[in-house]
Amino acid sequence: MCGRYATTRSEADLSLLFDAVTVAEALGPSWNVAPTDPVPVVRQSQRHDARVVDTARWGLLPPWAKDPRAGSRMINARAETVATSPAFAPSFQRRRCLVPADGWFEWVRDGGKRQAYYMTPADSSVLAFAGIWTMWREETLTCSVLTTAALGDLAAVHDRMPLILPRERWSAWLAGGGDAPALLEPLSPAELAAIEVRPVRPDVGNVRNNGPELVTAAEPAVAPEATLF
Incomplete structure (x- = not known):
């Protein structure tokens, strides 16, 4: 799963990177995004007839959800x-988005020890997680990040990873419709190899901690080959 990630680029930077119009509120950088936090997303807007950088609550809330706390699940x-889940399929067909990220966190456990790892592009380029969105009660934009089986070195940290879309696949993803198997293809081996697996401090485990020190390399207490968390 992907339960914590970092997204630190400004709305103006995201507009340039994704060739989009900004309609989002100013969120500021976050090195420790947690479930239900407001996050930037890029989606196709009929109203603006363009891509837009918007703000969504992380945790999809289907229109029939009665309690906003359901989004955390x-x-x-x-x-x-x-493509077949009653909760997610309608959004997958018609309301797809990109979720910009610098990288994401996972944990490895070995006995009583627990080590956080940060997965991030070695060249510091932006990641675009495949996402879906919907409106809850016609006022709250909410989103989910798609996950897929982890491959390569990333599988030594966790058995799941975000579905990451390279730039050449952004337009097809945002367009809606399309061939599901092609849309959901994982990264190529070369693209996977460009992602660094970085041990970091345990501070990221506390949602109240938020700063660039959370993504700084640290001496690992647990190797990736240990039991997956």
Whole structure:
């Protein structure tokens, strides 16, 4: 799963990177995004007839959800079932988005020890997580991040990872419709190899901590080959 990630680029920077119009509120950088936090997303807007950088609550709330707390259980949608799940399929068909990120966190456990790892592009480029969105009660934009089976070195940290879309696939993803298997293809081996697996301090485990020190490399207490958390 992807339960914590970092997104630190400004709305203006995201507009340039994604060739989009900004309609989002100013959120500021976050090195420790947690479920139900407001996050930037890029989606296709009929109203603006363009891509827009918007703000969404992380954790999809289907229109029939009665309690906003339900979103904390729907931060991720599995790529293997997103096209058929009653909660996620309508958004997958018509309301897809990109979720900009610098990288994401996972944990490895070995006995009583627990080590956080940060996965991030070695060249510091932006990541675009495949996302879906919907409106809850016609006033709250909410989203989920798609996950897929982890591959390569990333599988030594966790068995799942965000579905990451390279730039050449952004337009097809945002367009809606399309061939599901092609849309849900994982990264190529070369693209996966460009992602660094970085041990970091345990501070990220506390949602109240938020700063660039959370993504700074640290001496690992647990190697990635230990038991997956």
